[in-house]
Amino acid sequence: MLFTETSSYEVRVIFVLVDMHFHIDSRWHKVEHLEQTLNDIKENRIIVAGQATDVPSYNELINIVKRSDYIFPAFGILPWYAHDVVPKLDSIDIPVNEVGMLGEIGLDYLYSPPEATPELQKALFEFFLQAAERHDMILNLHVRGASDDTLAILASYNVNRVILHSHTDSLESIKEATDRGYYITVNPVVLNPSDDGRRKIHTAIIKAIPEDFILSEVDTVPLDYEPPSKILRKLIDYMADLRKIKTDDLSSTIHANSLRLLKGAPTLNQYVKLLE
Numbered sequence: 001m002l003f004t005e006t007s008s009y010e011v012r013v014i015f016v017l018v019d020m021h022f023h024i025d026s027r028w029h030k031v032e033h034l035e036q037t038l039n040d041i042k043e044n045r046i047i048v049a050g051q052a053t054d055v056p057s058y059n060e061l062i063n064i065v066k067r068s069d070y071i072f073p074a075f076g077i078l079p080w081y082a083h084d085v086v087p088k089l090d091s092i093d094i095p096v097n098e099v100g101m102l103g104e105i106g107l108d109y110l111y112s113p114p115e116a117t118p119e120l121q122k123a124l125f126e127f128f129l130q131a132a133e134r135h136d137m138i139l140n141l142h143v144r145g146a147s148d149d150t151l152a153i154l155a156s157y158n159v160n161r162v163i164l165h166s167h168t169d170s171l172e173s174i175k176e177a178t179d180r181g182y183y184i185t186v187n188p189v190v191l192n193p194s195d196d197g198r199r200k201i202h203t204a205i206i207k208a209i210p211e212d213f214i215l216s217e218v219d220t221v222p223l224d225y226e227p228p229s230k231i232l233r234k235l236i237d238y239m240a241d242l243r244k245i246k247t248d249d250l251s252s253t254i255h256a257n258s259l260r261l262l263k264g265a266p267t268l269n270q271y272v273k274l275l276e
């Protein structure tokens, strides 16, 4: 935590904004907005966990990351592509010396194409879990309608640093996950839910995540563009309001949780220093 003494009587606390799940490659982020996003991240000193959705997006991400001191890359392949990828898993090298996080990976029984069967998705997921266990990597998980299988599979691996990204399967799965010490990122979609039913689920989940396991994410900037700093600040204000706490207190909590989660991964040292 950073403290700045502004006078002998007043100590102002500075919090670092953290975006624990962000897509910045050209499939998810317009190239014409890239410069603006990189500047916004730099000016506001936002720590960003850049996510990959397949090998080409990772290759693009790794080049963008070189232009920023604040974005670190994760390597992952979405379960949507399991049918394409599983037959050639032998040819995929997880860059364990380049990344401390695997994302985004997981199980998606709601939005995957039918060819990406649960069996193929599980094979892809376990391919990553083996590496995570061996190298103590952080997991950034996309789990949709698949909490039971995900939680069962995770229990069979020695993985301790787990994030469920924008997870809304159920309050029960949030409880089970956070009881195990997994973290939950809240997504700005909560600011504009598609309908009243979604608003209810989001509200209940924001209230239910225990203090020690709540995190923030941007995921993607909107097509009509808004800088990540603005999205994160609106999100934190909204969550603080629902949780009936001060915005500064929630920012401080998210900062502390992010630091606890990232600390110890050798490839993430330089980003951990920015949070300390």
Ligand SMILES: [Zn+2]
Pocket: 021, 023, 051, 104, 219
């Ligand atoms: Zn994502």
